[in-house]
Amino acid sequence: MSALLSRTVSTDSAAPPTAVSDPQGTAAMPVSFEALGRSFSSKAGTHTVLRDVSFDIQAGEIVALLGPSGCGKSTLLRAVAGLDAPSTGTVSIDGTAVSGIDSRCAVAFQEPRLLPWKSIASNVAVGVPSGADAARRRHVVKNLLELVGLSKFAGHRPREISGGMAQRASLARALARNPAVLLLDEPFGALDALTRITMQDLLLDVHAAEPTTVLLVTHDVDEALQLADRIILLGSDGTDTPGCTIVRTVNVPGPRPRDRASSELAGLRSSLLASLGVDGH
Amino acid sequence: MTNLGNPGATGNSVFPTTTEGFSAMGVTTLTPGAPAPGSRPAQVSTNNGSRWSNGWVKLGLGMILPALILLAWQLSTAAGLFSPVQLPSPRAVFEAGTELISRNELFSHVAISTQRVLLGFLAGAALGVSLGALVGLSKIAEVLLGPTIGALRAVPSLAWVPLLILWMKIGEDSKVTLIVIGAFFPVFTTVSLALRHVDKNLVEAARAFGLQGLKLLTTVQLPAVVPAIFSGLRLALAQAWLFLVAAELIASSMGLGFLLTDSQNNGRTDRLLLAIVLLAVLGKATDALLGLAEKWAVRRWS
Ligand SMILES: Nc1ncnc2c1ncn2[C@@H]1O[C@H](COP(=O)(O)OP(=O)(O)OP(=O)(O)O)[C@@H](O)[C@H]1O
Numbered sequence: 237m238s239a240l241l242s243r244t245v246s247t248d249s250a251a252p253p254t255a256v257s258d259p260q261g262t263a264a265m266p267v268s269f270e271a272l273g274r275s276f277s278s279k280a281g282t283h284t285v286l287r288d289v290s291f292d293i294q295a296g297e298i299v300a301l302l303g304p305s306g307c308g309k310s311t312l313l314r315a316v317a318g319l320d321a322p323s324t325g326t327v328s329i330d331g332t333a334v335s336g337i338d339s340r341c342a343v344a345f346q347e348p349r350l351l352p353w354k355s356i357a358s359n360v361a362v363g364v365p366s367g368a369d370a371a372r373r374r375h376v377v378k379n380l381l382e383l384v385g386l387s388k389f390a391g392h393r394p395r396e397i398s399g400g401m402a403q404r405a406s407l408a409r410a411l412a413r414n415p416a417v418l419l420l421d422e423p424f425g426a427l428d429a430l431t432r433i434t435m436q437d438l439l440l441d442v443h444a445a446e447p448t449t450v451l452l453v454t455h456d457v458d459e460a461l462q463l464a465d466r467i468i469l470l471g472s473d474g475t476d477t478p479g480c481t482i483v484r485t486v487n488v489p490g491p492r493p494r495d496r497a498s499s500e501l502a503g504l505r506s507s508l509l510a511s512l513g514v515d516g517h
Numbered sequence: 518m519t520n521l522g523n524p525g526a527t528g529n530s531v532f533p534t535t536t537e538g539f540s541a542m543g544v545t546t547l548t549p550g551a552p553a554p555g556s557r558p559a560q561v562s563t564n565n566g567s568r569w570s571n572g573w574v575k576l577g578l579g580m581i582l583p584a585l586i587l588l589a590w591q592l593s594t595a596a597g598l599f600s601p602v603q604l605p606s607p608r609a610v611f612e613a614g615t616e617l618i619s620r621n622e623l624f625s626h627v628a629i630s631t632q633r634v635l636l637g638f639l640a641g642a643a644l645g646v647s648l649g650a651l652v653g654l655s656k657i658a659e660v661l662l663g664p665t666i667g668a669l670r671a672v673p674s675l676a677w678v679p680l681l682i683l684w685m686k687i688g689e690d691s692k693v694t695l696i697v698i699g700a701f702f703p704v705f706t707t708v709s710l711a712l713r714h715v716d717k718n719l720v721e722a723a724r725a726f727g728l729q730g731l732k733l734l735t736t737v738q739l740p741a742v743v744p745a746i747f748s749g750l751r752l753a754l755a756q757a758w759l760f761l762v763a764a765e766l767i768a769s770s771m772g773l774g775f776l777l778t779d780s781q782n783n784g785r786t787d788r789l790l791l792a793i794v795l796l797a798v799l800g801k802a803t804d805a806l807l808g809l810a811e812k813w814a815v816r817r818w819s
């Protein structure tokens with residue numbers, strides 16, 4: 237992240253984030269999915285995970301992906317990052333189709349995936365684009381660690397910190413890339429309720445300072461309502477065709493930050509939960 | 518002709534173990550403690566809970582067996598159970614050592630042998646890591662090189678000796694090359710196998726952050742297999758000493774292996790025993806040094 241914010245997890249300031257603007261900052265880019273499908277074949281046969289996924293994300297938009305476990309949310313993210321090739325259809329970033337690992341993306345994986353033998357600071361430094369000089373690298377890492385509240389743990393190894401802290405380190409590593417497209421796979425899954433809210437606010441601050449395109453996988457309907465411009469619900473559409481596809485798209489009303497207690501959001505919340513098959517009462 | 522085999526019945530485990538080592542050489546000699554028979558218990562395990570005191574206690578306990586062997590040796594020779602040609606007394610062996618020192622010979626034997634081992638070990642290990650990385654990470658390289666390397670590994674080490682002598686003459690090159698061959702295979706095998714089992718998720722994450730090729734290798738893949746590299750290196754060091762003796766027994770005018778054959782030809786069992794004790798001590802000492810490096814490296818990269 238080149239936009240380095242003064243606020244940290246522990247200081248709760250209402251002041252707008254102070255961004256250090258970066259002339260080399262990557263501009264947000266649009267992403268579009270065209271009839272994306274993914275099947276895995278094994279000896280047992282073909283297992284279709286995703287089919288007919290088509291939607292567009294505007295540059296700078298935050299889109300949340302919701303859906304039951306195993307419906308292919310991570311698979312979709314991997315297709316955008318170029319870590320996985322779709323069986324059918326294409327993903328394009330800024331008009332060019334993704335093929336192979338795409339340097340315009342940065343991923344925070346579902347698991348932190350930190351290198352166990354490197355300190356937290358060095359792990360975050362892995363995210364800094366290779367062109368940066370050492371001083372800039374240190375500067376970026378220091379600021380990001382402060383941002384996610386891990387300054388005190390800069391020298392620790394991943395096994396010496398908690399799962400939630402590791403997840404924050406993984407988020408910082410992705411932010412260090414200052415990507416055009418930020419792919420977050422349940423980035424706040426392992427956090428306690430309070431840290432989760434703090435990190436959600438932090439993500440919004442980062443986004444306000446440097447409006448990158450964000451595709452966020454989550455299991456948490458409230459998180460999606462709080463963060464996203466748009467929510468895409470993946471699931472089985474009720475037909476006999478195997479594989480999950482988009483079953484619902486919801487435009488979340490209102491500018492961020494949103495009032496967590498608003499009645500409009502509450503209505504949307506129970507309707508989304510109903511779509512997910514959870515009784516919303 | 519005096520024989521190199523076990524001359525007596527009693528308490529002399531040094532002889533048979535070493536000759537076994539010789540004859541088994543080139544087939545399956547991948548036992549970690551091979552260079553130091555009898556001193557196995559002194560090998561400090563890679564248990565990182567050991568403090569200094571603990572280390573000294575372990576060392577002390579490990580010295581019990583060698584001390585007992587020495588005692589049995591002393592008593593049996595003092596009792597006249599063996600003729601001096603069969604088994605000279607510890608004192609005679611010690612005096613053979615001081616005599617060789619005073620004639621300025623012992624040091625050069627030890628130095629040249631150590632030099633050969635270190636050169637061969639370093640070159641073999643470097644080759645083993647490089648080719649092991651290539652074969653372990655690249656499917657194409659594995660398909661192309663795997664069968665050939667496997668077949669070369671199947672050649673018993675001693676079979677190389679005549680060829681190496683023919684090609685390189687009886688100089689340093691042929692001996693060091695034989696040791697390179699010996700050190701190469703354990704490192705190659707452990708590294709190429711271990712690299713196949715590096716956490717796929719970590720590699721994928723690193724690739725997603727733009728690491729590839731040599732940078733990926735040095736940042737993720739090699740650090741992930743540091744423990745395997747070191748177990749390969751320790752096996753390789755043991756092999757290096759083994760192959761040293763093979764090389765020097767057959768063709769040399771200096772070194773501990775030469776001291777062995779030369780003493781055999783002159784009926785100097787005291788010097789022969791001296792050479793064996795020196796091989797045990799040198800093998801054990803170099804292995805212990807490598808063990809220290811291993812401890813440090815495993816702590817650093819885990
Ligand atoms: N490499 C693979 N080979 C075979 N099947 C795979 C592979 N990767 C994913 N799958 C299958 O694809 C399906 C979707 O997996 P994915 O990880 O995308 O789910 P998800 O929606 O992210 O689930 P969760 O919410 O639990 O993380 C699963 O049924 C999984 O078995």
Ligand SMILES: [Mg+2]
Nearest residue numbers: 309310346421
């Ligand atoms: Mg997932």
